Structures are given as structure tokens and as C-alpha cells.
Amino acid sequence: MTIFFGVLAILLLLAFIIRKAHRNTYEAVLHKVQVGGCPEGGDGALRILQLSDLHLEKLSITPDDVYNKLKDEAIDLIALTGDFLDREESIAKLGPYLAALNALKPTYGMYAVFGNHDYVLQGEAFERLRATLEAHGCTVLQNETKTITVNGQTVNIIGIDDFYTGRSDIKKAYAGVKDGINLVLTHDPDIVPHMKDYHFDYLLSGHFHGGQIHWPKPYHLAKMSKTLTERNMIKGYHEWEGKPFYINEGLGQTGVNIRIGSKPEVTLHVMALPPVAGTEAVKAV
Numbered sequence: 187m188t189i190f191f192g193v194l195a196i197l198l199l200l201a202f203i204i205r206k207a208h209r210n211t212y213e214a215v216l217h218k219v220q221v222g223g224c225p226e227g228g229d230g231a232l233r234i235l236q237l238s239d240l241h242l243e244k245l246s247i248t249p250d251d252v253y254n255k256l257k258d259e260a261i262d263l264i265a266l267t268g269d270f271l272d273r274e275e276s277i278a279k280l281g282p283y284l285a286a287l288n289a290l291k292p293t294y295g296m297y298a299v300f301g302n303h304d305y306v307l308q309g310e311a312f313e314r315l316r317a318t319l320e321a322h323g324c325t326v327l328q329n330e331t332k333t334i335t336v337n338g339q340t341v342n343i344i345g346i347d348d349f350y351t352g353r354s355d356i357k358k359a360y361a362g363v364k365d366g367i368n369l370v371l372t373h374d375p376d377i378v379p380h381m382k383d384y385h386f387d388y389l390l391s392g393h394f395h396g397g398q399i400h401w402p403k404p405y406h407l408a409k410m411s412k413t414l415t416e417r418n419m420i421k422g423y424h425e426w427e428g429k430p431f432y433i434n435e436g437l438g439q440t441g442v443n444i445r446i447g448s449k450p451e452v453t454l455h456v457m458a459l460p461p462v463a464g465t466e467a468v469k470a471v
Contacts, residue, residue, distance in 0.1 A: 210445040211246040214437065216255055217451055219423055221388055221430060222458030232336055233260055234369070234455040235292065238267040238392030239436025240283065241303065242276040244443040247450055249286040252437075256290055259454060262336070263294045266324065267392045267434060268301025268348065268373030274311040277318055284322035294334050296324045297343050301373035301393065302350040303440070327371065329355040331362040339459050340366025344386070349377035350393065356384055367459065375433050378426045379413050388457055389431035396421035396435035396448035421448070 235256065264287055270280055287296060298319050307315055319326050327345020334341050342363045347353040354377055368386040375391035397420055414420075414433075421435050435451035 210449050211244075211439055211443055212450075214247050214251060214255060214450040214452060217422075217453045219432065219453060219455045220458075221423075221455055230337075230459055230461075232341065232369075232457045232459055233262045234265055234390070234457060235259070235261045235263070235287075235290070236265045236267060236390050236432070236434055236453040236455060237287075237437055238373075238390075238434040238451075239269040239301065239395060239438055239440075240271070240280075241269055241436070241438030241440050242271040242279045243273055243438075244440060245438035246443070247437055249282040252283060252452070253286040253289055255452065256454075259290070261290050261292045261454070263334075263343075264290070264292045264296040265369075265371050265390050266296065266298040266319075267371055267390055268299050269303040269392065269436070269438075269440075270301075270315065272303040272306040274307060274314070277311075277315055280315070280318050281322065284319065284324060288323060294336065296322075297332065297345065297371060298324050298326050299345045299371045299373055300326075300328065300348055300353075302348050305348065305351050305353070327359075329353075329359040331359060333362070333364055333366070337459060340364055341459075342366055342368050344368055344370045346370060346372040346377060348372075349374040349380075354380075356381060360384055369457070370431075375419070375431060376413055378429075378431050381429075382427070386429060386431075388455070389429070390434065390455070391431060392434040392436050394420055394433055394435075395439065395445075396433075396451070398436075398439060398441070398448055399444070399446045421451075 304315060316326055325332055328347045330345055332343045344359050344363060346356060346359045370386045370389040372391050374393045421433050423432050434453055435448055437450045439445060
């Protein structure tokens with residue numbers, strides 16, 4: 187009888203943990219990150235909303251959830267850093283999320299790179315994913331650069347294709363870069379140590395999900411890294427040889443639809459812009 191109650195107690199505890207871990211997938215957190223010493227808001231900053239790793243097959247956050255969490259934020263640019271899905275039938279689910287993001291009216295538009303899960307799709311299915319993004323006004327970058335002007339500043343949005351699947355071509359991605367501020371979008375942050383000869387002012391990535399199961403230490407997705415996780419670079423803001431980058435915890439899940447020690451994340455990066463040469467310094471914000 188004692189053994190029976192002991193086993194029952196363990197099963198009840200496991201059920202509670204699994205239920206709580208699944209519940210965590212519904213609780214998206216908005217993180218605000220200031221980059222370059224500029225206080226939040228104002229003309230001297232570029233406000234970048236980042237979403238990563240939607241994994242539409244295992245996503246508990248709805249398009250309305252995304253919109254309502256962000257509708258009161260001023261957003262200049264939206265960056266989507268890969269792993270939207272890995273099944274063709276999930277492509278139809280992507281449109282409502284892109285519509286919700288467009289409703290936030292980003293001043294300089296929306297930009298996307300692909301992740302390793304997106305490349306599970308092949309041929310026409312992959313092209314349909316790309317077409318869906320573009321149909322909703324999203325600029326897709328595969329080892330290429332799009333240049334915009336923000337408050338008189340040249341900003342290069344450099345999209346480097348997925349490093350994990352061997353599709354990155356840094357040299358090609360930087361081929362169109364002009365003098366200005368370099369914002370890199372990529373999926374797998376493990377590329378950062380390979381960018382010694384390439385300047386960036388800020389790099390946005392995802393891929394690790396903060397480990398997704400981050401207890402007692404991150405291990406579920408951390409094993410995907412060859413370099414960063416051994417330095418405990420699993421999530422959030424980091425620097426590599428003085429160059430700043432960010433690892434987003436992702437909005438969805440992969441494998442089992444649970445999170446322990448990690449929650450779905452959307453991130454608003456407030457990136458300082460230096461004064462334009464020959465003008466007065468940008469006002470503090």
C-alpha cells in the first residue's frame with residue numbers, strides 16, 4: 187500500500203509539472219532591450235520588433251495575442267528570424283500572424299530569414315512559404331542586403347541564410363553593404379564566431395528556444411550549438427569580441443509542446459543611432 191501511494195504521488199507530481207510546462211507555452215513575454223546606450227524611444231533610436239521560431243505546428247500564442255501585446259508599441263521595423271514551420275499544411279496558418287504584424291504598422295516594413303526547420307520543405311512547398319511571406323509585404327533575405335534610410339542614416343539590413351544547414355554565405359550577404367549601420371538577421375547564432383572579418387552593429391538570431399527545457403540546465407535545444415552554449419550563451423543579449431548580438435527564445439516550441447525555465451518571447455530592441463555627421467547630436471530619448 188505504501189508503494190502504491192508513493193507511485194501515485196509521483197504520477198500526480200509529474201502530471202502537475204507537465205500541465206504547468208504546457209501552460210507556460212501560452213504565456214508570451216515582451217522583453218525590451220536597449221542597445222548602444224540610447225534610452226527607450228525618440229528620434230535617436232531604431233525600434234526593432236523581433237519574433238523568432240514560430241514553429242506553427244506547436245504554437246500556443248494566437249495572432250490576436252501577438253497584436254494585443256504589441257498594439258501600443260511604436261515599431262519601426264519587424265525582424266522575423268526563421269523557423270516558421272516544417273510542414274506544408276502549416277503554411278495556411280502563417281497568414282494571420284503576418285496580418286497581425288502588419289496591423290502594427292512598422293514604419294520601415296518587415297524582413298525575414300529562414301531557419302533549419304523551414305528547409306524541411308522542398309521545391310514548390312518551400313516556394314509557397316516564401317510567396318506567403320512576400321504576399322504579406324515581408325522582404326525575404328537569403329544571403330543578401332536591403333538598405334534603408336532612417337533619420338538620415340544608412341541602415342543595412344543583412345540577411346544571412348541558415349548556418350545550421352550550411353546555407354550561410356557571409357561574403358555574398360555583405361556584397362551589397364554600404365557605409366552605415368549594419369543590422370544582421372540570421373537564424374542560428376553559432377555563426378557569430380565565424381564573422382570576425384565582418385562588421386555588424388547588432389545581430390538578431392533565435393534557434394535555441396532558451397533551451398526550451400531549461401532545468402536544471404538548458405539541454406533540449408542547447409545541444410544544437412557547437413560553440414556558444416559551452417559559454418552559457420543560450421538566450422538574451424551577449425557580445426562576441428565586442429560585437430553585440432541577441433538570441434531570442436522563440437514564440438513556439440519544437441518536439442514536445444512544453445517549456446520549463448523558458449517562456450515564449452517577443453523582443454523590442456531599441457537600437458541607438460549615432461548623430462548624422464555635420465548635425466547636432468541626436469537628443470536623448
